[in-house]
Amino acid sequence: MSITTILGYEIQPGVSAEEYEAWLFDVHAPDLLANPHLDRIVFNKVLRPVRQASGGTADVPEGLTFYRIAEMHFADEQAYADYLAWFAEHPIPAERGPAGRTEFKFYLVTESTEVTR
Template sequence: MIKALLGYGIVEGVSEEEYERWLFDVHAPDLLANPHVDRIVFNKILYPVTSASGGTAQIPPSQTFYRIAEMHFADHDAYQSYRAWFDENPLAVERGPAGRTDFKFYLIGESTVVERDR
């Protein structure tokens, strides 16, 4: 499995309520219309983790996030097919993230899962 990992904030002037409504009522269904994405996980950031010494981790304002999202794909070919599908079926501009989402990063990664034996 590979993942697209996206870290982002909300564009100034857009409320959390407006953003959440758009994200789950418009954007997520638009993304899931693409048959090549298996799953989307939206991780809402609650707070930075404290450092090992007990102090609060210092995070520069440019590296703060509202969410870190994961888009899961079977393999790299599925991800390439996902991109090609949107080239052929583009999102309407008014439904897309422009003007709402302040992207900080978009990375492709390969996942290794380690689980506790039960």
């Protein structure tokens, strides 16, 4: 059983998409991947809500938008606990972190089950 954290977020007002992308891939992702307990990160850029067969859009509350839905993958619950402990001992400096750049809408810890062909 693997553990995945799922985060939905927008970019903070005043930060351009270009600035955000440069920080995300050049600074933040390497800082996160320095933690040996994190297996991988998947960044999903949100394009649009999906249309239902009835022609309506999926149930997205009015005004709720996401720039990205990100996933961080861990081997198991212990690896996630070790990830948190590692960052407690090796904090990301505030100037490199998400504050002022990322407006989190949700952050969930999930048990993942993958089904493949």
